[in-house]
Every structure is written in structure tokens, then in C-alpha cells.
Amino acid sequence: MSQDVLIELKGVAKSFRAADGSARSVLEQVDFTLKTGEIVALLGKSGSGKSTLLRIMAGLIPADSGKVGYRDRPIQGPVPGIAMVFQSFALFPWLTVQQNVELGLEAQGVSANEREKRSMAVLELIGLAGFGGALPRELSGGMKQRVGIARALVVNPDILLMDEAFSALDVLTGETLRDDMLELWDGERISTKGMLIVSHNIEEAVMMSDRIIILSSDPGRIRSELKIGLPRPRNVDSPEVRALIDQVYDLMTMRPTHGVVGEAPAIAHLAYRLPDTDVSRIEGVIDLLAQAPFNGRADLPQLAAEAELSDEELFPTYEALALLGLALVAKGDIALTSLGHRYVAADQALKQDIFGQQLLTHVPLTAHIRRSLEQEASGTLAEKRILELLEESLKADEARQVLKVAVEWGRYGGIFEYDFHTGRLELPQTSEE
Ligand code: ADP
Numbered sequence: 195m196s197q198d199v200l201i202e203l204k205g206v207a208k209s210f211r212a213a214d215g216s217a218r219s220v221l222e223q224v225d226f227t228l229k230t231g232e233i234v235a236l237l238g239k240s241g242s243g244k245s246t247l248l249r250i251m252a253g254l255i256p257a258d259s260g261k262v263g264y265r266d267r268p269i270q271g272p273v274p275g276i277a278m279v280f281q282s283f284a285l286f287p288w289l290t291v292q293q294n295v296e297l298g299l300e301a302q303g304v305s306a307n308e309r310e311k312r313s314m315a316v317l318e319l320i321g322l323a324g325f326g327g328a329l330p331r332e333l334s335g336g337m338k339q340r341v342g343i344a345r346a347l348v349v350n351p352d353i354l355l356m357d358e359a360f361s362a363l364d365v366l367t368g369e370t371l372r373d374d375m376l377e378l379w380d381g382e383r384i385s386t387k388g389m390l391i392v393s394h395n396i397e398e399a400v401m402m403s404d405r406i407i408i409l410s411s412d413p414g415r416i417r418s419e420l421k422i423g424l425p426r427p428r429n430v431d432s433p434e435v436r437a438l439i440d441q442v443y444d445l446m447t448m449r450p451t452h453g454v455v456g457e458a459p460a461i462a463h464l465a466y467r468l469p470d471t472d473v474s475r476i477e478g479v480i481d482l483l484a485q486a487p488f489n490g491r492a493d494l495p496q497l498a499a500e501a502e503l504s505d506e507e508l509f510p511t512y513e514a515l516a517l518l519g520l521a522l523v524a525k526g527d528i529a530l531t532s533l534g535h536r537y538v539a540a541d542q543a544l545k546q547d548i549f550g551q552q553l554l555t556h557v558p559l560t561a562h563i564r565r566s567l568e569q570e571a572s573g574t575l576a577e578k579r580i581l582e583l584l585e586e587s588l589k590a591d592e593a594r595q596v597l598k599v600a601v602e603w604g605r606y607g608g609i610f611e612y613d614f615h616t617g618r619l620e621l622p623q624t625s626e627e
Pocket residue numbers: 210211220238239240241242243244245246247589592
């Protein structure tokens with residue numbers, strides 16, 4: 195391994211056991227290198243395996259196969275040089291801020307004096323001077339996450355892994371903390387040599403990183419990579435940053451494929467994780483898109499600003515619109531298709547008809563449910579049967595979630611119904627008028 199390589203993954207794979215005991219592949223063939231001096235951002239849909247990948251690098255869980263190396267050693271358990279910051283802060287509520295920060299040093303056998311000196315220094319660095327004696331519950335979310343970061347930094351880590359460290363915070367607090375981190379990094383006030391940040395937020399990834407990698411889903415593989423050559427601090431409104439944000443939007447909203455361009459899209463399978471969005475949001479977004487000033491085509495960041503929703507909230511809706519053939523996402527824009535234009539102009543009954551037609555032609559799960567119902571003499575089917583089918587490739591709670599989305603969509607499209615009390619799916623009652 196060359197001198198400047200901090201972390202190297204080669205052909206890493208990981209699977210977990212599904213409810214029925216079968217193995218479900220979460221990561222496959224992941225190759226990744228983190229070099230000295232780099233901040234890399236890792237983007238990907240929820241459930242694509244980002245946290246799993248980070249936990250493998252931190253030595254918290256083993257990979258099933260492939261090489262996982264830190265400098266020139268294999269990672270076979272937690273490594274002192276690698277520290278992690280979690281979205282959930284993960285502080286001990288009964289310990290003071292300073293005690294929380296000192297924990298990692300205690301584990302390394304650092305003397306009490308030295309521990310105090312180092313924790314005070316890092317608390318000051320991160321803007322928590324004076325808070326050493328506070329209990330976590332006295333702190334706001336932003337201050338709690340500062341403690342999470344201080345606890346990671348106090349061990350002078352070589353590598354910092356941040357798992358959505360800013361996403362539980364409100365926008366302003368998240369940005370401030372992110373800028374403070376970059377100041378420490380760019381000012382070389384911390385000893386950290388490389389950072390990997392997992393994020394949901396495209397703007398954050400573009401503002402912070404030297405390189406962005408995007409993980410595809412089912413199984414997670416590195417799908418694309420983009421170098422960000424701009425010096426920091428970056429101006430979020432500059433044309434260069436806006437263009438990069440558009441480019442990443444574009445990469446993120448590409449139909450997920452199994453890695454190789456031109457292969458059949460992952461959508462063509464039954465247990466595809468239907469985007470977690472509901473009909474009212476789909477309707478809200480498509481209406482907004484149709485109206486002035488967008489008139490059917492919008493820059494994604496502008497649409498997000500207008501909708502006052504985050505990317506995280508909007509991506510599933512974009513995906514649903516694309517899946518249903520109502521809009522297309524390309525080059526950082528979303529545009530209504532001709533069907534989408536017809537849809538927006540239609541009255542409510544026609545809208546629901548179009549919705550149902552699209553479910554039957556483009557969404558394998560809803561089409562399968564409808565077909566199965568038609569084959570049943572009773573015209574009904576226990577939801578359990580569909581759940582079992584989904585659980586062949588999804589965890590139980592994910593299967594439930596996917597079915598929930600399918601049921602809402604199917605009801606709206608008038609292609610099946612669901613009786614909550616009996617837990618049965620049913621063909622809709624045809625109204626004979
Ligand atoms: P992300 O961080 O990208 O949202 P995760 O790495 O948390 O994704 O999870 C990827 C997939 O692996 C998900 O489907 C999740 O349910 C599954 N998974 C993660 N950890 C476990 C585990 N310990 N046991 C079983 N399945 C898991």
C-alpha cells in the first residue's frame with residue numbers, strides 16, 4: 195500500500211440474514227481508497243449500505259469477504275487511529291460532557307491528568323469551553339453533536355468517519371457546525387489526515403468534500419465518483435458550486451442500475467424498495483412543478499426551496515414520479531413527461547385511472563398483487579403472503595414498509611383495496627351504476 199493511502203477496500207462484500215434465514219446481500223464488490231489529505235463524501239439512498247460500509251471501516255463489524263486495510267494493516271476490530279461520529283450523538287446521559295469526551299482516552303490508558311488536559315483543549319477547539327460540567331440533557335442538539343465530535347477528536351484520530359453527523363440538526367446549526375469542522379481541517383488545527391462523511395445532503399457533500407462517491411442500492415456498489423476541485427471555503431451561490439450540485443443531483447436520481455450502465459434497471463424486480471412517499475406528497479410536488487414559475491420543468495434545488503422540503507424528503511417523491519412515468523429527472527432538472535402534463539390537467543377520476551394504469555405497467559409489486567388477486571376465486575389475498583414474498587429479500591420491517599407504500603398507491607390507483615381488520619388485499623368493488 196502506498197504511503198498516502200489511509201484506508202483501502204478491495205472487493206468488499208457484506209450480507210445480513212433475512213428473517214427466513216437466507217443471506218441478503220447489502221454490499222458487493224466495493225473498492226474504495228481514502229488518501230491522505232482527502233475529505234470524501236459518501237452519498238446513497240437510505241438502506242443502500244452507507245452505515246454498514248462505515249462500520250466495516252471502523253472495525254465495528256467484519257466484512258464477509260474482500261480486503262479491508264488501514265495504512266498497511268488489515269482492519270480486524272476497532273483501530274485506535276479511526277474515530278467515528280454518529281448521527282444519534284450516542285452520549286452517555288449520566289456522564290458530564292467532559293466525562294463523555296474522556297471515555298475514549300480512558301480506554302487507551304491515558305492518565306487522569308493528561309485526559310483532563312486533552313479533553314479541555316478539544317472542548318475549547320470545538321466551541322464547548324465552559325460546558326465540561328454540563329450533562330447532555332442540558333444541551334441543544336447542536337451542542338450535543340459538538341460533544342460527539344469532541345469525543346472523536348480527543349484521541350487525535352488519523353481518520354474521522356462521520357455518519358450523517360449533521361443531519362439530525364436544524365439547517366442553520368448543521369451548517370455552522372460543518373463550517374467549523376472545515377475550518378479546523380483546512381487550518382490544520384486537528385491531526386486528522388482523512389475524513390469520510392456520509393450524507394443525505396447533496397449541498398453539504400459538494401461544500402465539504404474533495405470527492406463524492408455514490409452508492410447504488412441492492413446491493414450497494416460504488417456507482418459513480420465525482421472530483422470536486424474547488425478550494426475551500428466555497429461559496430454556495432457560486433456558479434461552480436451550483437453546477438456541481440446539479441451534476442450530483444443528476445447522478446443521484448439516475449435510475450438505479452446494478453452497476454453497469456445498460457443493464458436492466460433494478461426497478462424490474464418485485465422486492466424493489468418502493469420510495470417512501472405518499473400520494474399527497476406526489477400530488478403536491480407534481481402540482482408545484484406544473485405551476486409557474488416552473489411550468490413543467492424545474493431545477494431540483496429550486497424546486498426544493500419552493501417546496502420548503504429537504505432533498506431527503508423529496509428524493510423518494512422524484513423517484514416515484516419517475517417510476518410512474520410522470521416526470522423525468524436529468525441534468526439536475528425534473529421535467530414533466532407528456533403523460534405528466536396530461537395527468538396534471540386531468541380531473542380527479544382520470545388522474546386516479548392514469549395512476550392505476552402506471553402501477554400495472556411499471557411497478558412489478560403492485561402488478562403482481564393485482565394479478566394474484568385476479569387468480570383467487572375469492573378475489574382476496576392475505577397480506578402475509580405478499581410479506582413473505584418480500585421477506586425473501588428484505589428485512590421484516592422493510593417488507594412491511596414497502597407493502598404499506600404499495601397499498602396506498604394501489605388504493606389510489608383503484609387497482610386493489612386492503613381491509614385493515616382482516617389484513618387482506620382485495621379486488622376493488624366494481625360499482626354497477
Ligand atoms: P444506510 O446507512 O445507507 O441507510 P445501512 O448500512 O444502515 O444503510 O443498511 C443497509 C441495509 O442493511 C438495510 O437494508 C438494513 O436493513 C440492513 N442491515 C443493516 N444492519 C443490519 C443488521 N445488523 N442485520 C440485518 N440487516 C441489517
